[in-house]
Amino acid sequence: MRDILVRALERRDRLSQEELDVIAALPHRIDILPPDTDIVLEGDNPTESCLVLSGFTHRYHIVENGRRQISAVHVPGDFVDLHGFLLDHMDHSVGTLTAAKVAFIPHSALRAVTETQPHLTRLLWLLTLVDAATHRQWLVAAGRLPALAQIAHFICEMHARLAIVGLTEGDSFLLPISQATLSDAMGLSPVHINRTLQDLRRTGLISWHGDMVTILDRHKLEKLGQFDAAYLSLVPRPR
Amino acid sequence: MRDILVRALERRDRLSQEELDVIAALPHRIDILPPDTDIVLEGDNPTESCLVLSGFTHRYHIVENGRRQISAVHVPGDFVDLHGFLLDHMDHSVGTLTAAKVAFIPHSALRAVTETQPHLTRLLWLLTLVDAATHRQWLVAAGRLPALAQIAHFICEMHARLAIVGLTEGDSFLLPISQATLSDAMGLSPVHINRTLQDLRRTGLISWHGDMVTILDRHKLEKLGQFDAAYLSLVPRPR
DNA sequence: CGGAGCGTTGATAGAAGTCAATTGACGTGG
DNA sequence: CCACGTCAATTGACTTCTATCAACGCTCCG
Numbered sequence: 001m002r003d004i005l006v007r008a009l010e011r012r013d014r015l016s017q018e019e020l021d022v023i024a025a026l027p028h029r030i031d032i033l034p035p036d037t038d039i040v041l042e043g044d045n046p047t048e049s050c051l052v053l054s055g056f057t058h059r060y061h062i063v064e065n066g067r068r069q070i071s072a073v074h075v076p077g078d079f080v081d082l083h084g085f086l087l088d089h090m091d092h093s094v095g096t097l098t099a100a101k102v103a104f105i106p107h108s109a110l111r112a113v114t115e116t117q118p119h120l121t122r123l124l125w126l127l128t129l130v131d132a133a134t135h136r137q138w139l140v141a142a143g144r145l146p147a148l149a150q151i152a153h154f155i156c157e158m159h160a161r162l163a164i165v166g167l168t169e170g171d172s173f174l175l176p177i178s179q180a181t182l183s184d185a186m187g188l189s190p191v192h193i194n195r196t197l198q199d200l201r202r203t204g205l206i207s208w209h210g211d212m213v214t215i216l217d218r219h220k221l222e223k224l225g226q227f228d229a230a231y232l233s234l235v236p237r238p239r
Numbered sequence: 240m241r242d243i244l245v246r247a248l249e250r251r252d253r254l255s256q257e258e259l260d261v262i263a264a265l266p267h268r269i270d271i272l273p274p275d276t277d278i279v280l281e282g283d284n285p286t287e288s289c290l291v292l293s294g295f296t297h298r299y300h301i302v303e304n305g306r307r308q309i310s311a312v313h314v315p316g317d318f319v320d321l322h323g324f325l326l327d328h329m330d331h332s333v334g335t336l337t338a339a340k341v342a343f344i345p346h347s348a349l350r351a352v353t354e355t356q357p358h359l360t361r362l363l364w365l366l367t368l369v370d371a372a373t374h375r376q377w378l379v380a381a382g383r384l385p386a387l388a389q390i391a392h393f394i395c396e397m398h399a400r401l402a403i404v405g406l407t408e409g410d411s412f413l414l415p416i417s418q419a420t421l422s423d424a425m426g427l428s429p430v431h432i433n434r435t436l437q438d439l440r441r442t443g444l445i446s447w448h449g450d451m452v453t454i455l456d457r458h459k460l461e462k463l464g465q466f467d468a469a470y471l472s473l474v475p476r477p478r
Numbered sequence: 479c480g481g482a483g484c485g486t487t488g489a490t491a492g493a494a495g496t497c498a499a500t501t502g503a504c505g506t507g508g
Numbered sequence: 509c510c511a512c513g514t515c516a517a518t519t520g521a522c523t524t525c526t527a528t529c530a531a532c533g534c535t536c537c538g
Contacts, residue, residue: 061379064465069383071375083372086365086478091372091470114361118354125364126325128371133322133330135374136310140300142381143426144308147526178484187382189527194486226303230282231330239325386494417516428495433518480538487532495524502517508510 001028001103004053004165008077009123011164013239019120022113028103038095039102040081045088048104049081055100056176059092060184070185071135073097073158073177077165079127085110098176122239133231142187145226147196150186152225155206159215160229171215175208240267240342243292243404247316248362250403252478258359261352267344277334278341279320284327287343288320294339295415298331299423309424310374312336312397312416316404318366324349337415361478372470381426384465386435389425391464394445398454399468410454414447 002024009015015023030053033039039057040046052074059072059080071092074080081094085107096102114121137157141150155175162173179197183190200206205221207214215221222228241263248254254262269292272278278296279285296319298311310331313319320333324346335341353360376396380389394414401412418436422429439445444460446453454460461467 059375061375061383063379063383067383069379071378083368086361087368087372087472088474088476089469089472092375111361115357118357118360121357121360121364122325122350122353125360125367128364128368129322129326132367132371132374133326135371135378136298136300136331138378139310139374139381139426140302140308142378144300144302144306179486180484187378190484191486191528192526195526198486230328233326233328235327237327418518419516429516430496430518431494434494437518481536482538483534483536485532485534487530489529489531491526491528493524493526496522498520500517500519502515504514504516506511506513508512 001026001030001051001053004077005051005079007165008079008127009120011234011236012126013119013123013236015120015123019117022117022120026105026113027109028105030101030103032101033096033099035096035098038093040084040090040094042090042093044084044090046081046084046090046107048106049079049085049110050094051079051081051103051105052076053101053103055102056097057094057100057102058097058181058185059094061092068184069187070181071138072131073185075158075161075165076167078161079124082110082124082128083131097181119239126233126239130231130233133233137231141225147186147188147192148199149225150188151182151193151196151200152205152221153227154182154186154225155200155213155215156218156222156225156227156229157232158213160227160232160234164232164234171218173213174211175213176211240265240269240290240292243316244290244318246404247318247366248359250473250475251365252358252362252475254362255358258356261356261359265344265352266348267342269340269342271340272335272338274335274337277332279323279329279333281329281332283323283329285320285323285329285346287345288318288324288349289333290318290320290342290344291315292340292342294341295336296333296339296341297336297420297424298333300331307423308426309420310377311370312424314397314400314404315406317400318363321349321363321367322370336420358478365472365478369470369472372472376470380464386425386427386431387438388464389427390421390432390435390439391444391460392466393421393425393464394439394452394454395457395461395464395466395468396471397452399466399471399473403471403473410457412452413450414452415450 057074060070183193296313299309422432
């Protein structure tokens, strides 16, 4: 657990030895969960927050007619449920997409960190700010980009975020997400996702076979999706 | 400045006398800005964060073809640019919608707060988490609700947030936002906004004359927009 | 062998966008 | 006081994007 969290934090700022020790000493339990398993449900008031060690997870919301909107897809290294630390009453559910290894850290331990480690606290805070920035990017894509560009943006984002934790091989990465899931993330219909993905493949921007995605023309894909990784705050600097 | 920030924070948790003193002592400068004025531009790396004392402001993003997406509308009492405190490189711009009185607080002062006031820090952090939760609600509305419901949700949200700072009169409030602006917030065209608003009025859910909005049938409007104020975390509790 | 899940396809419907013009409210200057 | 300009709201006609419905094929696996 220590390593993957340190890795995420060190992409944003240097950590002191004391901070490394504090992180290493964080109490936690590790759980291995099957695919499509709920971790936290909307309305819950959890007492621990989860961090993804491996596998893909997501935040989602169910609306009245049973439709679903995914508001975030999380990859290994993401402190998925850090929001639940201060929010009472979860406004959304969190669940696995694939089988996942997840670490649960008691809120009491996080609170202790905030009491004694101001700099580390700011970095944890920053992680949630990056989540918020990502939400904004999705909003822009959903509101003002056509489906083709919206999906292009998503693929660029996934590549950038998986690269942080070494889960890319050049321009390729595993993205174990069905078209139905993608449609819930993009707010589109599965049929339209299918046709739009075909477009992206036909025009030679990506290939996607099984779970293996390859960005064939990064420049064009980023331009199409108007992707700029700056919102991920991946430049280490004093915070 | 002190009062309006204290008011926002005390809706989330009790403040100690020391914390009240710290807030009162926060250095800041106050500025009065005309409508449609930019406060922070995308790409900036600001050294102070702004808090809205009066007037309406927004976060927005410009996409390639010149279209605009508003990712948040902020009302008096909102610590609009608290995100900029830890994010280097703003991922979006912030500007006024109406004339606005804004307080700028140096990041150095905020940093000092985080060094010595863990509880107050958690509350400031919470404010940004509520922003993130609001982004998620907008995502759900944009992705999975038809325009009618999306706008209904927005109106409910504005009412709830204005009520926090006493800017509602029963079910009425001033919302000095043009249909064009609303279209940029909802990710819809101005024409469609116009027709959808007519729908909301014709069916007796709201009235909207000039800047004055009145919710005529709150129950139906909230049901239509699937609005539940829980995501605003308005229940004071230890954090 | 036979579901079950996923990706794919065709046909059709519906929601929202675009374009272009009109109306009404205000404010300014002659 | 009226002509004029501006801005926001409104309307109509038409187009485009995306959703829906209903199949069908493929692969994996019990």
